[in-house]
Amino acid sequence: MELLYFGSKGWGDELFAAFLMTIAVSITAMLIGILFSIIFTPLKLSNKKIFNFIANCYTTVIRGVPELLVIYLFFFGGTGAVMFVASIFGYNDYIEINAFITGSFAIGIISGAYSTEVFRGAIQSIDRGQFEACKALGFKKYVYFFKVIIPQMLRLAIPNLSNVWQITLKDTSLISVTGLVEIMRQSYIAAGSTRDPLFFYSFAALLYLILTFLSMKILNKLEKNYNRGF
Amino acid sequence: MDLDLMINSLPKLLSATLTTLKLLSLSLVFGLIIGLIFAIMRLNKNKFISNFSYTFSYIFRGTPLLVQIFIIYFGLGQIEYLRSTILWSVLKEPYWCAIIAFSLNTGAYTSEILRSAFQTIKPGLIEAGKSLGISSKIIFYKIQIPIAIKQSLAAYGNEIILMLKGTSLASTVTLMDLTGVAKYIISTTFKPIEVFIVAGSIYLFLTFLVHNFIKFTEKKMGTN
Numbered sequence: 218m219e220l221l222y223f224g225s226k227g228w229g230d231e232l233f234a235a236f237l238m239t240i241a242v243s244i245t246a247m248l249i250g251i252l253f254s255i256i257f258t259p260l261k262l263s264n265k266k267i268f269n270f271i272a273n274c275y276t277t278v279i280r281g282v283p284e285l286l287v288i289y290l291f292f293f294g295g296t297g298a299v300m301f302v303a304s305i306f307g308y309n310d311y312i313e314i315n316a317f318i319t320g321s322f323a324i325g326i327i328s329g330a331y332s333t334e335v336f337r338g339a340i341q342s343i344d345r346g347q348f349e350a351c352k353a354l355g356f357k358k359y360v361y362f363f364k365v366i367i368p369q370m371l372r373l374a375i376p377n378l379s380n381v382w383q384i385t386l387k388d389t390s391l392i393s394v395t396g397l398v399e400i401m402r403q404s405y406i407a408a409g410s411t412r413d414p415l416f417f418y419s420f421a422a423l424l425y426l427i428l429t430f431l432s433m434k435i436l437n438k439l440e441k442n443y444n445r446g447f
Numbered sequence: 448m449d450l451d452l453m454i455n456s457l458p459k460l461l462s463a464t465l466t467t468l469k470l471l472s473l474s475l476v477f478g479l480i481i482g483l484i485f486a487i488m489r490l491n492k493n494k495f496i497s498n499f500s501y502t503f504s505y506i507f508r509g510t511p512l513l514v515q516i517f518i519i520y521f522g523l524g525q526i527e528y529l530r531s532t533i534l535w536s537v538l539k540e541p542y543w544c545a546i547i548a549f550s551l552n553t554g555a556y557t558s559e560i561l562r563s564a565f566q567t568i569k570p571g572l573i574e575a576g577k578s579l580g581i582s583s584k585i586i587f588y589k590i591q592i593p594i595a596i597k598q599s600l601a602a603y604g605n606e607i608i609l610m611l612k613g614t615s616l617a618s619t620v621t622l623m624d625l626t627g628v629a630k631y632i633i634s635t636t637f638k639p640i641e642v643f644i645v646a647g648s649i650y651l652f653l654t655f656l657v658h659n660f661i662k663f664t665e666k667k668m669g670t671n
Contacts, residue, residue, distance in 0.1 A: 277651070278647065278651065281608070281612075281647075281650060281651045281654040281655075282612070282646075282647045282650045282651065283611075283612040283613075283614075283615030283626055283650060284612065284615070285615040285616060285618065285619075285626050286615060286626050286629060286643065286646060286647060286650070289626070289629070289630050289633060289639065289643075290639050290640070290643045293633050293634070293637065293639040294639035294640055294643070297637075297639070387510070387511040387512075388511070390511035390513045390514060391511075391513060391616075393513070394619065401511070401513060401514065401517075404517075405517075408521065412525075413525070414517070414518075414521035414522045414524075414525060415518065415521075415522035415523070415525045415526065418514055418517045418518040418521065418522050419518060419522065421514050421517075422506070422510040422514045422515070422518065425509065425510045425511060425514060426506065426509045426510055429509040429510075430509065
């Protein structure tokens with residue numbers, strides 16, 4: 218237990234900071250993912266074949282390739298890509314990208330592929346009659362989209378989105394390979410310097426369990442809230 | 448684009464694919480056995496046994512696979528007692544540590560898939576079997592298991608694909624699987640995009656094979 222003391226004697230404060238870092242990365246990644254799915258879901262549902270093709274490529278490739286490989290691509294390729302773009306604008310110095318940004322972007326793109334599929338499924342399972350009813354009532358396009366489609370879609374999407382959140386949360390452990398100090402990386406450092414890997418990795422597992430348990434409770438509440446009236 | 452590098456790295460990546468496939472197939476076989484055992488325990492009327500099975504699957508589904516591998520590979524070696532037993536000859540090999548972690552992980556998910564498949568079997572089918580005087584052992588093997596397999600095929604196909612992606616974590620414990628070799632080539636040549644395209648295509652091809660294999664089996668068993 219001494220190993221968990223706060224302050225210079227134990228690893229308590231470091232692990233607590235890492236715990237908060239995992240939460241921060243997961244939330245950022247999830248938001249980036251939702252942003253991506255807002256872009257790609259309309260492409261998936263579009264009537265144009267070329268848009269469908271682009272969106273299908275994105276979701277198929279990302280869901281078929283290991284997360285670790287995507288992270289390596291971003292870790293090794295991210296700096297190069299940003300520097301290439303910067304050189305077009307005439308900036309030729311070395312740019313170092315923050316591990317937090319690379320990591321949450323990589324995980325965000327992965328979680329975006331999953332949430333795109335979730336949103337697509339949710340929109341497709343809304344009754345066709347709703348679209349026609351809105352047209353018959355002469356609703357403006359944005360009214361019918363924001364007041365009719367989105368609320369119904371959210372109710373159907375939230376259970377699956379909470380699965381995506383759990384996947385995203387667990388995927389953040391993989392960012393530790395890029396050196397971002399989240400739970401896994403901090404446990405690795407602590408295990409290395411105290412030679413007590415069993416304790417620290419088990420403690421990391423416990424922290425992840427707490428996170429998944431708490432988020433399940435919160436998301437179940439949200440689900441119930443959206444399901445009232447059904 | 449460096450086409451030469453892509454062509455040159457292909458043989459290395461393909462031979463690493465063999466390691467990935469070995470890891471995948473062994474963990475799936477062990478995982479299926481573990482999953483079946485825990486699914487049966489979960490359906491047991493004894494509260495203690497079913498809670499034990501629930502806790503097992505909850506812990507393994509609630510923590511990242513990376514933590515599980517690290518606990519088994521780095522953590523278990525710390526226990527002095529284990530080092531003196533015969534188990535140590537297995538646990539000192541990263542290869543077997545990875546397989547143990549993968550099997551337990553996929554076993555936890557498989558047990559959930561099988562449990563829900565068992566629970567959706569209509570009780571009428573089992574009652575019909577009983578009323579015909581068939582022993583409960585034969586009901587289990589000849590009625591419950593075949594129906595459960597049919598119903599869980601699609602979900603199990605997803606689990607195989609998840610596990611295929613999961614085997615990439617073996618590279619974190621020094622194993623040279625497809626991702627491990629890809630990372631090695633990337634870090635020596637600094638050409639991430641080319642290597643990603645080749646390694647990613649191999650993974651996508653494997654995913655495609657699994658997907659179609661499951662579809663084919665489903666059709667053969669007449670589930671749809």
